[in-house]
Structures are given as structure tokens and as C-alpha cells.
Amino acid sequence: MRSLTQQPFRTAVLVLVWGWLLFLVLTPNLLVVGASVMTRDPGSFISLPLTLDAYRQLLNPLYLEVFLHSLYMAAMTTLVCLLIGYPFAWALSKVGKRNQVLLIFLLIVPFWTNSLVRTYALKLILATNGLLNNALMSLGVIDEPMQLLYTEGAVIIGLVYLLLPFMILPLYSVFEDLQEDYLRASHDLGAGRLSTFIHVIVPLTLPGVLAGIMLVLLPAMGLFFVPDILGGSRNLLVGNVIKNQFLDARNWPFGAAASIMLTLAMAFLMFAHRLSKRRIGEDGV
Amino acid sequence: MNRWLPRTYLTLVYLLLYVPIVVLVVFSFNESRTGYEWGGLSLRWYEALFNNRAMVQAMWNSLWLALSAATVSTLIGALTALALHRYRFRGKKVLNGMLFIVMMSPEIVLAISLLALFLLVGLQLGYVSLLLAHVTFCLPFVVITVMARLSGFDERLPEAARDLGASDFTMTRTVLIPVIMPALLAGWLLGFTLSLDDVVVSTFVSGPSYEILPLRIYSMVRVGLKPEVNALGTLLLVFSLVMLILSQWILLRSKR
Amino acid sequence: MKQTLLSLSNLTKQFDGKKVLDSLDLEIFDGEFITLLGPSGCGKTTLLRMMAGFEHPDEGSITLGGQDLTHTPPEHRPLNTVFQNYALFPHMSVFDNVAYGLKMEKRPKEEIQQRVEEALAMVQLEDFARRKPHQLSGGQQQRVAIARAVVKRPKMLLLDEPLSALDFKLRRTMQVELKRLQRELGITFVFVTHDQEEALSMSDRVVVLKGGHIQQLGTPREVYERPANLFTARFVGETNFFPGRVDAANGDDTITVDVFGLKRTFRKPDFPVKEGQGLHVLLRPEDIRVLAPEDEDGVAGKIVERNYKGSTLDSVIHLEDGTEVLASEFFDEDDPTFDYRLGEPVKVSWVDGWEWLLPTEPEALPEEEGTDA
Numbered sequence: 001m002r003s004l005t006q007q008p009f010r011t012a013v014l015v016l017v018w019g020w021l022l023f024l025v026l027t028p029n030l031l032v033v034g035a036s037v038m039t040r041d042p043g044s045f046i047s048l049p050l051t052l053d054a055y056r057q058l059l060n061p062l063y064l065e066v067f068l069h070s071l072y073m074a075a076m077t078t079l080v081c082l083l084i085g086y087p088f089a090w091a092l093s094k095v096g097k098r099n100q101v102l103l104i105f106l107l108i109v110p111f112w113t114n115s116l117v118r119t120y121a122l123k124l125i126l127a128t129n130g131l132l133n134n135a136l137m138s139l140g141v142i143d144e145p146m147q148l149l150y151t152e153g154a155v156i157i158g159l160v161y162l163l164l165p166f167m168i169l170p171l172y173s174v175f176e177d178l179q180e181d182y183l184r185a186s187h188d189l190g191a192g193r194l195s196t197f198i199h200v201i202v203p204l205t206l207p208g209v210l211a212g213i214m215l216v217l218l219p220a221m222g223l224f225f226v227p228d229i230l231g232g233s234r235n236l237l238v239g240n241v242i243k244n245q246f247l248d249a250r251n252w253p254f255g256a257a258a259s260i261m262l263t264l265a266m267a268f269l270m271f272a273h274r275l276s277k278r279r280i281g282e283d284g285v
Numbered sequence: 286m287n288r289w290l291p292r293t294y295l296t297l298v299y300l301l302l303y304v305p306i307v308v309l310v311v312f313s314f315n316e317s318r319t320g321y322e323w324g325g326l327s328l329r330w331y332e333a334l335f336n337n338r339a340m341v342q343a344m345w346n347s348l349w350l351a352l353s354a355a356t357v358s359t360l361i362g363a364l365t366a367l368a369l370h371r372y373r374f375r376g377k378k379v380l381n382g383m384l385f386i387v388m389m390s391p392e393i394v395l396a397i398s399l400l401a402l403f404l405l406v407g408l409q410l411g412y413v414s415l416l417l418a419h420v421t422f423c424l425p426f427v428v429i430t431v432m433a434r435l436s437g438f439d440e441r442l443p444e445a446a447r448d449l450g451a452s453d454f455t456m457t458r459t460v461l462i463p464v465i466m467p468a469l470l471a472g473w474l475l476g477f478t479l480s481l482d483d484v485v486v487s488t489f490v491s492g493p494s495y496e497i498l499p500l501r502i503y504s505m506v507r508v509g510l511k512p513e514v515n516a517l518g519t520l521l522l523v524f525s526l527v528m529l530i531l532s533q534w535i536l537l538r539s540k541r
Numbered sequence: 542m543k544q545t546l547l548s549l550s551n552l553t554k555q556f557d558g559k560k561v562l563d564s565l566d567l568e569i570f571d572g573e574f575i576t577l578l579g580p581s582g583c584g585k586t587t588l589l590r591m592m593a594g595f596e597h598p599d600e601g602s603i604t605l606g607g608q609d610l611t612h613t614p615p616e617h618r619p620l621n622t623v624f625q626n627y628a629l630f631p632h633m634s635v636f637d638n639v640a641y642g643l644k645m646e647k648r649p650k651e652e653i654q655q656r657v658e659e660a661l662a663m664v665q666l667e668d669f670a671r672r673k674p675h676q677l678s679g680g681q682q683q684r685v686a687i688a689r690a691v692v693k694r695p696k697m698l699l700l701d702e703p704l705s706a707l708d709f710k711l712r713r714t715m716q717v718e719l720k721r722l723q724r725e726l727g728i729t730f731v732f733v734t735h736d737q738e739e740a741l742s743m744s745d746r747v748v749v750l751k752g753g754h755i756q757q758l759g760t761p762r763e764v765y766e767r768p769a770n771l772f773t774a775r776f777v778g779e780t781n782f783f784p785g786r787v788d789a790a791n792g793d794d795t796i797t798v799d800v801f802g803l804k805r806t807f808r809k810p811d812f813p814v815k816e817g818q819g820l821h822v823l824l825r826p827e828d829i830r831v832l833a834p835e836d837e838d839g840v841a842g843k844i845v846e847r848n849y850k851g852s853t854l855d856s857v858i859h860l861e862d863g864t865e866v867l868a869s870e871f872f873d874e875d876d877p878t879f880d881y882r883l884g885e886p887v888k889v890s891w892v893d894g895w896e897w898l899l900p901t902e903p904e905a906l907p908e909e910e911g912t913d914a
Binding site: 009010013014016017018020021023024025026027028029031032035045084087088090091092094095103105106108109110112113114115116117118119120121122123124125127131161164165214218219221222223224225228229239242243246247252255256259262263266270 | 292299374380383387390397420478502503517521526529
Binding site: 439444445446447448449450451455459463464 | 593594595614615616617621622624625626628629630631632641642645646689690693
């Protein structure tokens, strides 16, 4: 082949990259797909025959309840992040350029810092005799400590705390691109604030909203250490189920099937995001 | 619109984001054992940390892992970015898509798939499995960082170098690499930090032979509050912050 | 006396099934300033990149002084390029940029130092050696790019639209400077441009390209005054095309042509003519004479547009049959206020012998339209 002899460097790079991705991304994922349709085996984790039992087990009321609860918490997390993040990103895009650099920096700090440590820091505040309860009691708002830790609310607070920047950053980038002129044009054509918001701002920021949902909803189902630290045993995420099946219960087919559900959710969200970008004439990634 | 309303709102959200971090840092200097009351300034938890032999070992393990994972992923990531940027080849879109999926997919999906692979090929869980896993999840971030730099890169520069007598290799060494150096450094720092902070993937692919810091913290914080964790967390936060500032500084300076 | 330096023969290149160069032959002489002129997509840049070694022909060969270069990589070709946006290495100082090529040749340090200083002096940038490219103006960057290319003393300098990023005034200055450099260095310059004025004013010879074919190769004067075909005539300068019909081929090497009912006698053209045949009579705007309406000679029309251009008065005249005529007249010293009113009736004529005849061609494809002049 011409390319082999003429461009040894190019060939070497492509072999290395493809090799890495095929061996450490494609093969492992195929293994998971394979494991999900096999039979549970206590000795070697999985064995033949092929079966769809694992997927049937997903519908088992016991697990279904866990999944729906996890989905509920993830959805609440996403909703709260969106409600806080949307006006936040809007306000941020209006700040002067000089301050914006600093404020953006403050937003990416969480991305670079240990999320486990930050979850733990939250525990300091939410604990029964933690700072929040102490503060509220000394202010006389409450008489006795509230149970904050090990509740559904604590898990959602933890997830929001960790994932809020991931909602804000894509929203900020669409608000940055949103030109004042569109709004002026809309007002000029007689639209009020509300209809400008509905007909101009929302459609133009939709790709950012969907990107934010994608970046928040998926981790909100997978970050198993958040319930471990803040939620107790009753508020589990899909991530906890997968982890338990793989590391403790040793039911690989079931864990694999649950993880494939997560992957499908991701595929769906990515598709929606692409679609929304195409609608406003941008090339989807 | 009102001027102070958005500002107040921004300030409030930033406060919520940073209060827990500040609390953690303040309490790491707390003399008191119970993590809730202020018992005076003290460095006793830092001392306890460094007197704990296993803890210090885990620190070194983590640093070494992060160092090697960042280096390997920067190397492969930079080459990948160069290949994506310079060459036309079949499957380019597939390659791009795979990297994007690695970046977007929940960490836990990556984690179990790698665990399955390592068990299948009989790889002992430890440093090597951790390294392979960390390089894999750092890779897309490095590729993106370097690609961003390359996209602002004048296509004619490599040609100018060739025109003036440089071979492909010499051109890469004297022109391409110096120009993308800031992105390489930034990518490396990001990889280092991602590796140092990772909990999810490491939970699955580490073995008892190689204990790393995040997992040690994880086992400590699952049950109750440990004042040493405040100190350790503070150290990690400061460390990551320095890395971040360094990387932003490098990128900003190169843009000038 | 004119020695061939670079010879291109039968060069053919396709990109994605589209022919960019179509069995093109060209000889470039030693020491000449030759310009590749054409609209975008005509193949001129591909041709230049092939000379430099960045593209390889599908067919054909390139030889330099008798040596086959067709498959030689760019780093081993004794020619250098000045790139469109200069392509200065952003991480190196001006000095290091210029020294780069000499370092690649592994020249001794003292020699590099001396030659770089010379090259910078030549482009009047001695004092800027320590600066980085981004600290220079566009014109200065341009000069660094030239110094970087000529410091290697190439046999040939390839310039890819080097002036297109500069503003009008600076472009003029650089045109003069490039000519001076070429004279002083005695190197062959191959210059690519889409600007016909630039091509005419700088070159010894101009190659007019379209669709991967050479349309015409000649001196600027030949290309302007005796265009080989309608494309060249349209692309280089402005031209009036008058429809003519051969009335009689006379014995004495002249023909009589009917133009707008005027019977004019022209020198017989190079192409064969027979009675009754249609042809184009080409007249540049400056060849047109605008006469008073009562004049016997000429074709009647009226002024529909007038543009004061400083040294000339340009006008558009509508003839009675609807043909538009461009005329460009110099101001007469005796009548500095000379001007036209819109709608003013005039007659149009020209001095015999200033016309140029071209045969009619099958109607041009629409892609010819909209070419930037």
C-alpha cells in the first residue's frame, strides 16, 4: 500500500489510536451488551445460554420502583438545575466582559475539583448537628434539628450542587450567541416581553437547554457516591444498582442490562440535542 | 431591567456553590474532634494525615497514577488530534463519534465495561488497569483541547516549513509542536486533575495491591464525619485549584 | 538568450473528479517575472502549489534546469514560496523566521547571522529582528515572508497572491518593491494573482488561465491589445464588443466590415475570414471617440451615464439599437470643463487600426459570467 510506505508516521498514529479505542472502548461495550443477554453464573459471572432474563428483571416491581425513584430524583435534579441555571446564565451573559472571565473561572473550578470531597463538604452542613441545623436553631427558626441527611432531598441537593455548573456552561454559551438585535427586532415588530421570550429566546436557547439536560440528567443517574454519602439505603440511583450488581451481588447480566438502559437514555438525549441544533441551522456535533 | 436584581442573584448562587468548600477548608483547621463546633485553630488533622503511613502511600500512588495517566493520554490525545486535523482517512467520523461518546457517556457505563474487559483478558486489577482506564476517560478531553488549538492554526505553516527545507518530522518538531504546546500543557493538567479526582471508574478497576486516595476518602466518608477528611479534602482542592489556574494562565498567555 | 528554467509538460490534476489542470504545458524562462492570472478556481494556485511540491500531478512532469522534480518533496526543491497570508511562524522572532531555512541547510552560525541580516536589510527591516510576527504590520509581515524565502537564494520564487491582504495604497508600494527586488536579485518570479492590473503592471509575461487551460501566454501588451479569445478580452480590462459582418475580403490584405451600418476597412486578421461571416470588433474604452451628433462619421447614441474619474471622463453611451458603449476620454487641456449631460445625443466612432478582431465563438457557458476583473 502506498500510504504505508510513504507515511509511516501517519500509519503509526492511526494504528495506535484505533487500537486503543477498539480495545478499550468498543470491545468493552460489546462485552457489556453480550453480558446483558447471558445467564448469571456465580463462578465465572456469566455463562450460556443466551436469555433476555436480565431485561425481564428490569421490569421486576422491586427494581422498577428503584429505577423510577432514581429517575424521579434525576429529573428533579435536572429541573432544579434548569430553574436555577437558566436565569443565572442569562444574567451572567449580561455582566461586563472583564468580570465575566473571573465568573466563568469560578464556574469551572467545580469541574476541576474533587466531587467526592465537595459532596462530603455538603455533609458537614446538612448533618443533624451540622451547621445548617445549628444556625437555624440559634436563630430560633426551628426548635429541634431537622432530619436533612439521608433523605431524598439531600440526594437531590447533592446532585444539584455537583452538576449545576454543567447546566450553566452550555446555557451561558447560547446566551452569549443570542444577539441583542433579535430581541430588539422582536420588540420592534410589536412583541411584548412574554411573547419575545416564548417565540425568540426559548427556541434560540433550546440547544443549550438540551445540552445542559444531557450533561446533568445522565450523571444524576450514575453518581453512586452521592446517595452513599448523603442518601442512605433508601434513595438509590441506577448507578448504585449497577455497582451493587457488579461488585456485590455479582449479577452481571442484570447490571449490564441496567447500564444499557443508561446508554440508551444517552443516545436519545444526544439525538434530541442534534435535532434542536439543526432546527436553528447549526451543525450538530 | 433592574441592575441589582441579576447581580444579587448571581452572588447568591455563587455563595451556595462556595459555602460548602469554605466550610470544609475552615474546619480542616479546627482543633475540635466533633466536626460541628469550633474548637480553636490547629494543624492536628494535617499532622495526623501525614503520620498515617497508608494514607501517605495512597497519596503517592495517586500522584504517580495521575502523572502517568496524564502523560500517556496527552501523548495519544495529541497524536489523535493531529491525525484528525491533518489527515483524511476512512472512519474519521466514526473516530470522532467514539471520542464524543466516551466523553458523554456516564462514567459508570465506562467503568463496568472496562471491568468486564480486564476480567476477560485476565488482567490483575491494580496500577495497570487503573492506568488504562484513566487514560481512556482523559483521552477525549485532551483531544478536544488540542483540536481547539489546531483549528486556529494556519494550514500554511507546515507547508512553509517544508518549503524552507524541513522534513515532515523536523516540521512537526520545530513548528507544529511548539505552536500547540500550550494546548498540550493544558490538556495534560486537565488529565492530571481528572485522574487524581476520579472515584467512579477507579471503584471498579482498582485492586487491593494499589490503593489510591479518592477510594480511601470514599471508604472514610461513607460512615460518619472524619476530621482528617477535611484536611485531605482541603489539600486536594488547593492542588486542583493550582492546576486549574496554571492551565488557564497558559492558555490565556498563548492567546495574547 | 532566453533559457528555460522550469518546464511543465502535460500537467493534469483532478480533485474529486473535477479537472483542475488539463494537460497543461508551460515553459518559464530564467530571470523573468511571470504572472499566472485568472479568476478563482482557474487552476493558478494549484499550478503554483505543484511547482512548490505541495500537490502532485496525476499526469505530466515538472523539470527544473533539465532535472525531473515531479516527485521531489518540497523540502528538496530549490525554490521557495511567499504565502498568501505570509505563514510566518508565530512562535519565532523575525530573525528566527528568516533563519529557519538556513538552519535546515545546517549552515554555520556566522553565515546564518550574516545572511539573515542582509536579507532583513534588503527589505528594510533590520531593526525588527527581535520582534515577533504579531508585533508587525501587514506590510512588514509581508516583507519578512519575502526575506525568509529569498534568504535561501532559490532559483525561483513562487508568490501566491502575496499582496491580496494589503490595502490599496500598500499594495501599490509593494508592487514597486517586488519589481525592484526581482531586478536586484535576478531570480525568476512566478506570481499568482486574480488582479489583472497588478498582472499587467508587474510582469514580463502573463499566463491567462481558465478551467485548467492556458487561454493566452504573452507580454502584458499582447494580452491587453491583442487578446487571443473572448475570455481574455473580457477578463483583462474593459472592452466593447461590436458585432461586425464581413462585407468583402479585399485583395490587399484588408477586409471591409459592416459595423452598425458603417463600412470600415480593417487589416485582415490571423483567422480565416469569408464574406458574410460574423465577427467581433473589440475596442477598449480609451479607443472610443465621442463625436458631436452632427458629425458625419460614427453611430448615433445618447449619454446614459457619466463618471468623473479625475484624469479621465468615463461615459456610457446607449446606441440606437440598444448596445451599450463604454468610453474613457482624457481631459483636454484646452477645455478643462468638458462634460456631458445625461441624455445628450452623441456619435460614437474610433480611429481605424485601433480595433482588434476576434471570431465569434459558440455561446460561452454561464460560469464565465461574474468573473472578477
